[in-house]
Amino acid sequence: MSSLFLERRFWALCGAQNLGAFADNALRQATILAIFGAAAAGYGTADFSMPWGWGNYAGSIVSMGFTISILIFSPLSGQIADLVDRDILVRKLKFIELALMSYAALCFAIGNGPQLLFALFLMGTQSAFFSPVRTSLMPQYYRKEELTLANGVFNAVLFVAIVSGLGIGGALIQLEGGRIMISGLLVVVAALGALFATQCPPAKVDGKERLDLNLPVVGVRLFALARRQSGVLYPMLGIGWFWMMNAASLAILPNVVRDNLEAGLGTINLCLAISALGAGLGSLVAGIIFGRFRDSLNFAGWAAGANAIAWLIAWAVLGDYRIPESGFASFANAPLILILLAAAMTNGMFVVPLMAALQSRAPNDVRAKIMGASNMTNGGLATLAALAIIPFLWTGLSPHHVFLIFAAMQAGLLFFMWKRKAAIREAAMGENEDLPNPLTEDIITPAFSESSK
DSSP states (O other), rough: GGGGGSSSHHHHHHHHHHHHHHHHHHHHHHHHHHHHHHHTTTTTTSSSGGGGGGGGGHHHHHHHHHHHHHHHHHHHHHHTTSSSSSHHHHHHHHHHHHHHHHHHHHHHTOOOOHHHHHHHHHHHHHHHHHHHHHHHHHHHHHHHHHHHHHHHHHHHHHHHHHHHHHHHHHHHHTTTTTTHHHHHHHHHHHHHHHHHTOOOOOOOOOOOSSOOOHHHHHHHHHHHHHHHHHTTTHHHHHHHHHHHHHHHHHHHHHHHHIIIIIOOHHHHHHHHHHHHHHHHHHHHHHHHHGGOSOHHHHHHHHHHHHHHHHHHHHHHHHHTTTOOOOOSSSSGHHHHHHHHHHHHHHHHHHHHHHHHHHHHHSOOOGHHHHHHHHHHHHHHHHHHHHHHHHEEEEETTOGHHHHHHHHHHHHHHHHHHHHHHHHHHHHHHHSSOOOOOOOTTOOOEEEEEETTT
């Protein structure tokens, strides 16, 4: 089994995916800090400045710049992934990524904030097309007994790529000449990703359907298709909820650091990296221990409850918090770091059983379409969350009070899960038949087991 990692079918696709993830997150993190820093400087004509003071909401607008394109184009991407040979799509999309990263690098070099946001929108579009292709490609490359290992390693490498991209992108933008370094890094990494993509083995499809370009109608049809599949809808909505909460927390963190902690760009970078690190660690931990739970809804419920408690504690602690003189990254500041890490970890743990449910239940012949519907849901809810942060800040609400709203939302979700589960069990007892749980349908397989059948 270990020879799998040396084979072209593994390292070609893994490298293409994760080099792209690294570049995406380096670009996003550097963009947030550059635009937020320009707004803090207060100069309307400074590099990376945004009109009308929008730079103060850099976390939200950068998130929306990336996710709104996923919402718009996912109905089309799922169709294409079922119509065109997937190895060809991977190569074309990675070379498109190289062109887009070159454009983003130019925007960074000249310090144009609005153009940089447009580049992020285009990168989000590329991601919207790549994701269902990669998800649908894996069952063609790996046998059933290999999928657990392949999925686990893919997710572990993805976690490393995301965190390292955030850390390096955020660190370089603070250096003298850092934006030129970032520009070069984006192009080099995208070129390497395209090179990996050229090595992907053939992956034929038997697509015979006609492409429908009426995207709003297609979006409705994809959602209806997911709804008709047994055990698919609620996991898909649960994953969208994770995206929503994650986007909202990333959007508000820069404002929390500046307004409540009275700290600068370095601390913002650390907090955003801690959030990504926690989500990745939570997913990995859940992947290890999830198989021990017979009732996956209980697992997701415990994670949602722990997340609500973590946000509640973060709200209470940040009310009158000051970073110790030894610095944010010092041992004296460990309680705050652990609280932020715990909030992100529990959110990551919540999504693992839902991901397993969606992947394992999506039928092979429509898997890419369902993944497109899931991406559409994720992008829509993430965009909505990032957009919702702006009016909260407009009202003068202290950014850290948004954490209290996060806690209330997670508590509301937990209550919904409990009520639905109780109602379904009562119906099952009355009719003497096994009915599925409302959110994850009582999957009992490990997190990545048979995840791409």
